[in-house]
Amino acid sequence: MPEQITNFHTHTSFCKHAGGLPADYAEAALKDGRCRALGFSDHVCFPDDVECTYRMFFNEMPEYCSLVNEIKGKYPFDIFLGFECEWRKDYSSWYNDYLRKEMGADYLVLATHWYEKNGEFLFFDQMVDRKDFTDYSGQVIEAIESGCFDFLAHPDIMMMSHDSWDTNAKDCLIPVIEAAVKAGLPLEINGNGIARPMKETSSGLRYMYPVREFWKEAKARNALVVCNSDAHSPKVVISQAVMARQFAEEMGIKVLDRLSFMDR
Secondary structure: OOOOEEEOOEOOHHHOOOOOOHHHHHHHHHHHOOEEEEEEEEEOOOOOOOOOOOOOOHHHHHHHHHHHHHHOOOOOOEEEEEEEEOOOHHHOOHHHHHHHHHOOOOEEEEOOOEEEEOOEEEEHHHOOOHHHHHHHHHHHHHHHHHOOOOEEOOOOHHHHHOOOOOHHHHHHHHHHHHHHHHHOOOEEEEHHHHHOOOEEEOOEEEOOOOOHHHHHHHHHOOOOEEEEOOEOOHHHOOHHHHHHHHHHHHHOOOOOOOOHHHHO
């Protein structure tokens, strides 16, 4: 019997930078033959439609939810409805009150693409000084401590635009690991980062993310770990999750077989 794989990080054409609808991903997972559970986690939009270049508009959310819910129970594996969410403190109650209760989300994923600075939302590649790294880290930790989320996606994604595991990187990301461990929030090894072109750094080639130094720190602290695909195309819906699991195995990291929302 082939290894049974779960993937809870899947995007669709609603996010404007992926292809395929929920049924296309489910069909691809069925054809692969290894899927045990499939979760959809397209980028959430806020009621004010801030930064919708790479996410659905607010008024598209019901259709997205409907298309995921329509395919539940039609495949020999469980399907879950979720959202990948950026953190906004002013919406702290909205995640549970609206996304979970009104939209019926089975789970919520915490993303780390942006941080707030002087009323603007800046992406991680715009961090330039130590305060930026501290602010970014602090806001991720604030989100972790909110208790709103089920796992933290690509926690080391900021290394995509950062050369080395230097003081800024350590001071930024080790506190994130420690906060996740304290909160019991799983950290994600992300297969999409492995599939991207390798990053040239001052010390040689490496994955954009996951970054080995980060995961050594996570392992040393007994962090909970989940492996996902972060699929933006149906053809990689399972294969990139397998890549993430292979990375975990190479690092000697134990991966969670189930996440808590699967039993709700």
